Amino acid sequence: MRLIDVREYPEYAAEHIEGSELVPLGKLTVTCEAWDRSQPLKLVCRSGRRATQAKQLLGAKGFLSVEILDGGIEAWKHSGRSILTAQHKPWAMERQVRVVAGSLVLLFVLLGSLVWKYFFAAAGLVGVGLIFAGVSNTCMMASVLGRMPWNQPKKITA
Incomplete structure (x- = not known):
């Protein structure tokens, strides 16, 4: 399953899940055109709001298997799972x-x-x-x- 992080770069640089791919919500429409629509996707953002918007957008584009990481990266952290940070990250x-x-x-x-x-x-x-x-x-x-x-x-x- 492909894990797509739909937050903006400063948020992603501050903390992200290992193996996730950064595709900000505002760039998703264009970026997703090259993807296999039958490949399962899991979307993540901070709390779930942007991931929900991304799921609706991807569904309208014909993606068949799209899930949302419940609770976003906040729930991921609170469950004790590890996150990564970029070495050079912009201010919040x-x-x-x-x-x-x-x-x-x-x-x-x-x-x-x-x-x-x-x-x-x-x-x-x-x-x-x-x-x-x-x-x-x-x-x-x-x-x-x-x-x-x-x-x-x-x-x-x-």
């Missing part, structure tokens, strides 16, 4: 978002104080974005940061 996405958001607020406050008062509004927009991210549990800044070169693997195994 939440940490990257905090650094960028804080830097933007500081920059806009300084620009508002020294250059043009309307830069204060940009600092407020960063705050609005953080509130939206908290309420909706989605973060546009994380989506953008996830596409940056330092958050991409050298090679995706698939």
Whole structure:
């Protein structure tokens, strides 16, 4: 059975199951085109949500045998099974978002104080974005940061 990890690279680099293949959910549609649709697949993510989305996507593409690792990598760890980590891994996405958001607020406050008062509004927009991210549990800044070169693997195994 082929074990496919559908999380993003920073998550995979931080911890993954030995033998799993990284195919982020956002790249699954294109990557799966070359796969044998009759080969059994087991999907894993952090807790199961993205794996469920991936299962629906693969089912629509004609894959016959797709399972989800119950509870994701969190359940795998809590059951005492081993995980691997990459030697060179990027910062966690939440940490990257905090650094960028804080830097933007500081920059806009300084620009508002020294250059043009309307830069204060940009600092407020960063705050609005953080509130939206908290309420909706989605973060546009994380989506953008996830596409940056330092958050991409050298090679995706698939």
